Amino acid sequence: MTAFACLVLAGAAMAADTYRWVDDNGIVHFGDKVPSEYARQDQQVLNSQGVTINTIQGYRTPEQLAVQARIRIEMERIAKEKSKRQARDSVLLSTYLSVEEIERLRDRRLELLRAQSMVTEQYLGTLNARLRRLQEEARKFNYPYDLDSDLPPLPENLAMEMVQTLEAVVQYESNLQTKREEQGSMVAMFDKDIERFKDLKGIE
Secondary structure, eight states: OOHHHHHHHHHHHHHSOEEEEEOTTSOEEEESSOOGGGTTSOEEEEOTTSOEEEEEOOOOOHHHHHHHHHHHHHHHHHHHHHHHHHHHHHHHHHHOSSHHHHHHHHHHHHHHHHHHHHHHHHHHHHHHHHHHHHHHHHTTSSOSOOTTOOSOOOOHHHHHHHHHHHHHHHHHHHHHHHHHHHHHHHHHHHHHHHHHHHHHHTOO
């Protein structure tokens, strides 16, 4: 065999993948093939420099696979939360220059929500006053309905107006409650942003 051929064969041998496994006594072994009795273990594939280039997962029970799946899902969740937190931090630092700036924006938005709530409250007062007038008018008729009453039946148009007004009252009461909840949520969000901004800036 020529010297060149020897070099080629030696290079091919070095280029072949090497497997790493551990026997029952905890002794680490290397070779170009894993013995059959250890084939169900995790195996590491090494290159010619002894660097791990791949890991072949061995046999896993259904319970072990379930645990791995839960761990993977949890790690993905943590990674997503970290990414979202980093993005939020970036927005905070690029949007605001000081705590006072965040507080001013908070106060402006809070004032806007309060103004909207005030308008809703005023209109709700108008609706309730209208409903009371309609109910007073309805008492001239058989309302609430009484089988033994001698009063005339409630006119259909009056009944319809009462229903529509009551529905409007319910809707605007719901809107008002939503506005109040938005105020609380917004204040909590800005308070959280302020605390985070202080942490990022090292402000006591």
